[in-house]
Amino acid sequence: MRHRHVLRAGAALLMAGIALITPTAASADDTVSALATAGTAATIGGYPVWAHFNNPGIEKDGVADDTIHLELERLIDAAPAGSTIQGSIYSLTLNSVAQALVDAQTRGVTVRVVLDGKNATTGATAVTTIKKLTNHRFCSYGTGNACISTSATGDMHTKMFTFSATTDPNGVARTQVAWFGSANLTTATGPKSFNNAITVYGDAALTAGLNANFTDMWNQAHFDGNDYYDAFAPRGYFVASAASGYSSPEAEGQTDSIVTRLNDVTPDENCRLRISVAFVTAGRPELLAQILKMRAAGCQIWMVASTTDTGDIWVNSTVYNELLTAGVKIRRQYNVHDKYFALYGKFTDTYRYRIYTGSQNWTADALSGNDELFVKMAWETGTTHPLYTAYYNHFMDTYNEGTTCTIANYPCREVV
DSSP states (O other): OOOOOOOOHHHHHHHTTTTOOOTTGGGOOSOOOOOOOSOEEEEETTEEEEEEEEOOOSSTTOOOOOHHHHHHHHHHHTOOTTOEEEEEESOBOOHHHHHHHHHHHHTTOEEEEEEEGGGGGSOOHHHHHHTTSSEEEEEOBTTBBOSSOOOTTOBBOOOEEEEEEEEOTTOOEEEEEEEEESOOBSSTTTTTSBEEEEEEESOHHHHHHHHHHHHHHHTTOOOGGGOOOBTTTTBSEEEOSSEEEEEEOOOTTSOOTTHHHHTTSBOOTTOEEEEEESOBOSSOHHHHHHHHHHHHTTOEEEEEEOBOTTSOBSBOHHHHHHHHHHTOEEEEOTTBOOEEEEEEEEETTEEEEEEEEESOOBSHIIIIISBEEEEEEOOBOSSOOHHHHHHHHHHHHHHTTSEEOOSTTTTTOOOO
């Protein structure tokens, strides 16, 4: 029998409105005592939302935190006969998730899953299990492994599921449920890495948008110039009350889906931006320019990035130097697999809190080569902003004991 997700005391405090940071606290020193949250409830855009995190600790080998995949299993287990589950999986070795999907099919749930093509030949037990699903598909195009992208090196890197019916963590029956985030369904880049996931309950426009993206992946639809995201078509995006989503690939040389989401803030000295990302290349110059523009306008910015196998920070040296020179504070930490931006700033005339998450790393491939999902959550205002607070606390869990980066110690190696 699979374990069931149990909330920690920290999440209960957050739901009660205790220990929530204010705009003043958001500007606190680099090292801040933070609650480790297993699950946090919020209301975003009028809909119930839960955020879950894996905090595996700061050891090089990681200590498994099963929070996210156990919550996904709970959602799958609660799907009733006659309902539908659709999902996309980049990499799969967690057999408990695969078995949960097969069990759902057995009890009468319609289950459809797309997987990055590399999974087909791994021989993993979980892949053998997933092949028992009547409706599963391993994607490929030429030498690539994406569903929509025609890039020779493309990946199907989206991590999302929709449920026509299931229950929330309190056991309340819900319909039109969307789950998305950064975690893969493997031990190394799931439970043993810092990850985040969001579940939104009841926003039909959100699930419709994700389902449209899933259908294009399932049908392995391709587009001239590998240009899936096109605001004028329109395709590759959706707008909903709780969140809006933007899907890759987008043809090279057009817009940057992260930049065109971040640039609606008016940066000033009260602005606070925290970035957690697995790795950073030089392939997103527009994104670098946007962060530097925000910093030049007075926004305080922190970043945490992951560590390579050789113990170096996984950030391109040119980008690293430009960010540090501009005053962005960077730390290196083991096993960072998150891909999110936590932003407090002025939108039009009001200071608001907003989370941006999904599957995109700071790479050109994430924008133009892979199937990816970038999600802009609706903002929070006022003194209570539990979703932002949960991400802030997760960031500090990652950042607090990381190695402080300087231009002199690149690639951010510890001083001995």
